Amino acid sequence: xxxxxxxxxxxxxxxxxxxxxxxxxxxxxxxxxxxxxxxxxxxxxxxxxxxxxxxxxxxxxxxxxxxxxxxxxxxxxxxxxxxxxxxxxxxxxxxxxxxxxxxxxxx
Amino acid sequence: xxxxxxxxxxxxxxxxxxxxxxxxxxxxxxxxxxxxxxxxxxxxxxxxxxxxxxxxxxxxxxxxxxxxxxxxxxxxxxxxxxxxxxxxxxxxxxxxxxxxxxxxxxxxxxxxxxxxxxxxxxxxxxxxxxxxxxxxxxxxxxxxxxxxxxxxxxxxxxxxxxxxxxxxxxxxxxxxxxxxxxxxxxxxxxxxxxxxxxxx
Numbered sequence: 001x002x003x004x005x006x007x008x009x010x011x012x013x014x015x016x017x018x019x020x021x022x023x024x025x026x027x028x029x030x031x032x033x034x035x036x037x038x039x040x041x042x043x044x045x046x047x048x049x050x051x052x053x054x055x056x057x058x059x060x061x062x063x064x065x066x067x068x069x070x071x072x073x074x075x076x077x078x079x080x081x082x083x084x085x086x087x088x089x090x091x092x093x094x095x096x097x098x099x100x101x102x103x104x105x106x107x
Numbered sequence: 108x109x110x111x112x113x114x115x116x117x118x119x120x121x122x123x124x125x126x127x128x129x130x131x132x133x134x135x136x137x138x139x140x141x142x143x144x145x146x147x148x149x150x151x152x153x154x155x156x157x158x159x160x161x162x163x164x165x166x167x168x169x170x171x172x173x174x175x176x177x178x179x180x181x182x183x184x185x186x187x188x189x190x191x192x193x194x195x196x197x198x199x200x201x202x203x204x205x206x207x208x209x210x211x212x213x214x215x216x217x218x219x220x221x222x223x224x225x226x227x228x229x230x231x232x233x234x235x236x237x238x239x240x241x242x243x244x245x246x247x248x249x250x251x252x253x254x255x256x257x258x259x260x261x262x263x264x265x266x267x268x269x270x271x272x273x274x275x276x277x278x279x280x281x282x283x284x285x286x287x288x289x290x291x292x293x294x295x296x297x298x299x300x301x302x303x304x305x306x307x
Contacts, residue, residue: 050262084253090261
């Protein structure tokens, strides 16, 4: 555990999920759901560091990556649903970028 | 559900076990212990954890801080299991668990997931229209309760700590645990107090 890098993000930070589609470039194993690519959420908690599943799936050496619980407002994700409802998802740090602080996604 | 194993797959499994034993990777005892652990895991374990959290504030704090340690405190072996996280319902927030990518489920404390948990319909719909899915279970949340859908996508496994129903004051842990079903622990249902208790 001691060799893990310090988490880049803290609870409350606004983050954007990378709008990246590695599945279009070749075989891969990704734990970031399609429906969150490019979406903006808020870090809820740091969950620790785990071997990168994208490497584990292909039996490659798997460096540990910090995993976060990230909270998204549910209605803007799907353009439906009840305001106030949310989706809470585990996302690895290399899928996250800093996002503008107060920006609320338009419903 | 799944078809019975074929003779050639059983033979393949036996060769694999023999090779692992020959290399000293597993022993017969370890396999038997894991088999027993897998067979023992059932929603009753999660229900006992919830009931204890309802009556014991220190255990509740442990459960929410470190679900794995809380499971071990109830005698569950979590060796080799993914870490367990427990999310607390409040009077204004309800959690429901899904794995949209596959079927991640806290097997160590709930046993095998039910078929509906693994179905495309549940996985696709509950992130998109959680209230409609809950309504199909007969679960209608009181006004002012927000839904938090928990998409279990990576290394943790998640379980819900529901609100203790009104009318259960003074109940024993065993009686409380009987209110906590598998569906309650996944968050598609709410614990129902017996009609007599609700009417009081």
